[in-house]
Amino acid sequence: MSNDAIPTTQKRYSPQTEFxxxxxSELPILVGVIPFGLIYGVVAVAAGVPPLAAQAMSxxxxxxxxxxxxxxxxxxxxxxxxxxxxxxxxxxxxxxYSASVAPYxxxxxxxxxxxxxxxxxxxxxxxTIIHYRQSEEGQDRPENRHxxxxxxxLALWSVWQLSTAAGIILGQQVPGSWSLDFTLTLTFIALxxxxxxxxxxxxxxxxxxxxxxxxxxxxxxLGLVVAALVGIAVGLLAEAKK
Amino acid sequence: MTLWLSILFAGALTxxxxxxxxxLFANREIPAFVLKALRFVPAAVLTAxxxxxxxxxxxxxxxxxxxxxxLAGLLAILVAWRTRNVILTILVGMAALWLLQWLI
Numbered sequence: 001m002s003n004d005a006i007p008t009t010q011k012r013y014s015p016q017t018e019f020x021x022x023x024x025s026e027l028p029i030l031v032g033v034i035p036f037g038l039i040y041g042v043v044a045v046a047a048g049v050p051p052l053a054a055q056a057m058s059x060x061x062x063x064x065x066x067x068x069x070x071x072x073x074x075x076x077x078x079x080x081x082x083x084x085x086x087x088x089x090x091x092x093x094x095x096x097y098s099a100s101v102a103p104y105x106x107x108x109x110x111x112x113x114x115x116x117x118x119x120x121x122x123x124x125x126x127x128t129i130i131h132y133r134q135s136e137e138g139q140d141r142p143e144n145r146h147x148x149x150x151x152x153x154l155a156l157w158s159v160w161q162l163s164t165a166a167g168i169i170l171g172q173q174v175p176g177s178w179s180l181d182f183t184l185t186l187t188f189i190a191l192x193x194x195x196x197x198x199x200x201x202x203x204x205x206x207x208x209x210x211x212x213x214x215x216x217x218x219x220x221x222l223g224l225v226v227a228a229l230v231g232i233a234v235g236l237l238a239e240a241k242k
Numbered sequence: 243m244t245l246w247l248s249i250l251f252a253g254a255l256t257x258x259x260x261x262x263x264x265x266l267f268a269n270r271e272i273p274a275f276v277l278k279a280l281r282f283v284p285a286a287v288l289t290a291x292x293x294x295x296x297x298x299x300x301x302x303x304x305x306x307x308x309x310x311x312x313l314a315g316l317l318a319i320l321v322a323w324r325t326r327n328v329i330l331t332i333l334v335g336m337a338a339l340w341l342l343q344w345l346i
Contacts, residue, residue, distance in 0.1 A: 035328075035329055036328070039332065049245065050245070053245050053246060053249060056246075056249055057249050057253075060249050060250065060252075060253035061249060061252050061253045061256055062253075062256070063256055065284070065288075066252065066256065069287070069291065070248060070249070070252060072291060074244075074245055074248070079244070080244045080245075080247045080248040080251070083248040083252065084248055084251040084252045084255060086287065087248075087252035087255065087256065088252070088255045088256070088259070089283060089287055090283065090284070090287050091252075091255070091256045091259055092259060092280055092283060093280055093283060093284075094256065094259045094260045095259050095260075095262050095263065095272065095276075095280075096272065096277070096280060097260070098259065098260055098261065098262045098263040098264050099262075099263035099271070099272050101264065102263040102264045102268055102269075105264055106268070110265070113261070113264050113265050114261065114265070116264070117257065117260040117261040117264050117265065118257060118260065120260040120264075178340075179336075179339060179340075179343070180336075182295075182311060182314070182335065182336065182339055183332050183335075183336060184295075185291070185292055185295040185296065185311070185315060185335075186315070186318050186331055186332045186335035186336065187328065187332060188288045188291055188292050189292055189315065189318045189319055189322050189331060189335070190318070190322045190327070190328040190331035190332060191284070191288060191328070192284065192285055192288040192289055192292065192322075193319055193322035193323050193326075193331075194322060194323075194326040195284055195285055196285060200282070201281075201282065201285050204282040204285045204286050204289075205285040205286065205288075205289040206289075207286075208285070208286035208287070208289045208290040209289040209290065209292065209293035210293070211290065212289070212290035212291070212293045212294050213293050213294060213297055213298070213303065216294050216298055223290075223294075224287075224290050224291065227286070227290035228283070228286045228287045228290050229286075230286075231282060231285065231286025231287075231289065231290060232279050232282045232283060232286050235279075235281070235282030235285070235286065236278060236279060236282065239278065
């Protein structure tokens with residue numbers, strides 16, 4: 001993130017400048033997205049997702065962690081209803097991003113709103129909201145800021161599609177005896193452990209983990225949904241006790 | 243077929259969530275309770291997926307040393323905790339699993 005993104009004078013930015021700034025701001029994040037996309041492609045194939053469906057997931061769902069989750073659940077023969085429900089729970093956080101950017105998109109044409117909603121990922125949101133807040137502080141006239149969002153969103157979209165495609169191709173060359181499906185579990189561990197920053201979060205994770213083992217025999221893989229709800233409830237309780 | 247249905251419905255659901263406050267209920271606030279609950283979603287959902295993968299083998303709880311995934315997973319948790327590095331966690335976890343599979 002460069003400091004010159006903060007406008008000091010009341011200057012109007014053209015759509016092109018905003019668009020290119022959006023791409024530029026997204027670049028450092030893309031370095032981390034490429035391996036993540038590669039891993040997704042490899043493990044989705046290892047979990048038994050057909051290559052075309054694995055790529056379609058990148059285009060249609062377009063949300064990394066839920067794609068990992070769906071691949072994992074499909075690999076363990078989970079019914080469609082539970083897969084969709086689990087993906088919905090994991091993607092609920094996007095409602096936060098939606099609420100957070102909504103005031104800035106007020107007044108835009110519907111077509112813009114629908115397009116930008118499709119591009120509203122963790123990674124595009126992160127740089128866009130910073131840009132929106134900075135241009136607010138700089139008293140800049142903000143009429144072209146949605147082009148920044150578009151630049152960041154499209155940069156991420158293209159890199160995600162290409163890196164998952166590369167991963168899918170790579171994954172098809174790997175024999176099943178390599179147990180690469182385990183990289184899914186390892187990816188989840190790598191994502192969840194650093195997120196356990198306080199006691200309430202640890203309590204939520206422990207409760208969900210134990211509940212998942214106890215509820216493992218529930219039909220239709222409903223144990224996952226039950227365990228997630230137990231974890232969330234315990235997290236809320238632990239926080240309320242403080 | 244199940245998979246394609248899941249992809250279409252999960253895609254529609256995710257898109258609806260993303261569009262929610264931008265278009266569908268613009269100018270409405272998220273209830274405080276939901277905000278608080280959302281904070282725990284990643285930790286709860288992901289851990290609920292991880293533990294059965296580590297502890298359950300062939301449909302049964304498996305706590306013995308012959309469970310390579312459990313040992314490799316615990317090592318990966320340690321690496322993730324100390325380094326916060328996704329790639330390193332995956333590499334160490336896979337290396338451990340391969341070694342244990344070869345030993346056992």
